Amino acid sequence: MSGGYLRRILEGKLDGEELERLPRGFQRIGHVAILSLPPELWERRREIGEALLGKNGIRTVAVKVGGMEGRERRPRLEVVAGDRETVTLHREHGCSFKLDPLKVMFSPGNLYERGRIPKLVQPGEVVVDLFAGVGQFSLPIAKLARPSRVYAVELNPVAYGYLCENIRLNGLGGVVVPILGDCERVAPRGVADRVILGILHVTHRYLPLAGQVLKPSGGTIHYHESVPVSLHRVRPVRRVREAFPDREVEILGVRKVKGYAPGVVHVVVDARIGPRSNF
Numbered sequence: 001m002s003g004g005y006l007r008r009i010l011e012g013k014l015d016g017e018e019l020e021r022l023p024r025g026f027q028r029i030g031h032v033a034i035l036s037l038p039p040e041l042w043e044r045r046r047e048i049g050e051a052l053l054g055k056n057g058i059r060t061v062a063v064k065v066g067g068m069e070g071r072e073r074r075p076r077l078e079v080v081a082g083d084r085e086t087v088t089l090h091r092e093h094g095c096s097f098k099l100d101p102l103k104v105m106f107s108p109g110n111l112y113e114r115g116r117i118p119k120l121v122q123p124g125e126v127v128v129d130l131f132a133g134v135g136q137f138s139l140p141i142a143k144l145a146r147p148s149r150v151y152a153v154e155l156n157p158v159a160y161g162y163l164c165e166n167i168r169l170n171g172l173g174g175v176v177v178p179i180l181g182d183c184e185r186v187a188p189r190g191v192a193d194r195v196i197l198g199i200l201h202v203t204h205r206y207l208p209l210a211g212q213v214l215k216p217s218g219g220t221i222h223y224h225e226s227v228p229v230s231l232h233r234v235r236p237v238r239r240v241r242e243a244f245p246d247r248e249v250e251i252l253g254v255r256k257v258k259g260y261a262p263g264v265v266h267v268v269v270d271a272r273i274g275p276r277s278n279f
């Protein structure tokens with residue numbers, strides 16, 4: 001929804017300057033709306049939240065109080081209006097995702113990417129999702145494509161719990177295999193036609209692991225990175241190439257997923273990694 005919408009529903013409740021400072025939109029996960037407010041509107045967060053309640057099924061309004069926290073990427077949000085029950089059901093790409101957006105990360109900005117990957121998966125492929133979360137990539141792949149297996153690896157027990165529940169909820173138990181733990185330790189080796197590295201900040205450290213997870217004959221990786229705009233066509237591709245000095249690397253594409261922070265973008269590199277040198 002646009003900033004115009006927030007402005008419209010808050011006219012008469014905020015003054016002109018405050019209306020000007022409203023964000024352009026907000027995120028929506030199930031019945032929870034999530035707003036990012038500038039410091040000048042912090043005192044007005046409750047009125048802003050109240051104004052959104054009941055609109056288009058919104059039952060809870062939360063505001064961001066900081067960035068994602070720690071290795072498990074736990075969101076920092078505060079509920080400012082409505083129902084304190086934040087476990088919700090979010091639907092997209094033919095899948096239902098049960099999750100608590102106050103406890104686990106789910107980025108509405110990755111919506112297109114979550115729908116793009118299943119279209120690339122060929123029948124019979126084995127996919128390994130190294131940072132599976134609640135099943136953001138694994139479930140649409142299993143639902144919309146015809147992989148033989150999707151291994152979904154997740155470190156955070158809370159996200160893993162939702163992942164298991166979502167596999168059941170979507171009837172995908174025969175295809176998606178959840179694995180709890182640090183992917184470095186527990187990801188299956190030598191099995192994958194395709195590896196998804198859907199995490200930011202630390203992703204390049206896991207490129208060698210992706211190489212081990214792929215079949216010895218090679219396969220495709222989807223490598224995510226947050227990168228300054230000025231470097232976005234260069235650094236992610238360089239990191240992928242440098243991680244596989246002894247293997248052929250074909251860059252299939254570089255796509256901007258979303259703006260991440262001022263001057264920083266989230267990009268994904270699709271790359272085909274050739275056979276291991278000893279294959």
Ligand SMILES: C[S@@+](CC[C@H](N)C(=O)[O-])C[C@H]1O[C@@H](n2cnc3c(N)ncnc32)[C@H](O)[C@@H]1O
Nearest residue numbers: 071072073131133136154155156159182183198
């Ligand atoms: C930012 S979320 C992304 C989820 C999903 N891939 C997406 O892009 O929407 C990253 C997830 O990776 C998990 N994670 C972080 N480090 C991990 C590791 N070493 N092994 C397995 N999972 C990990 C976190 O707990 C979190 O749930």
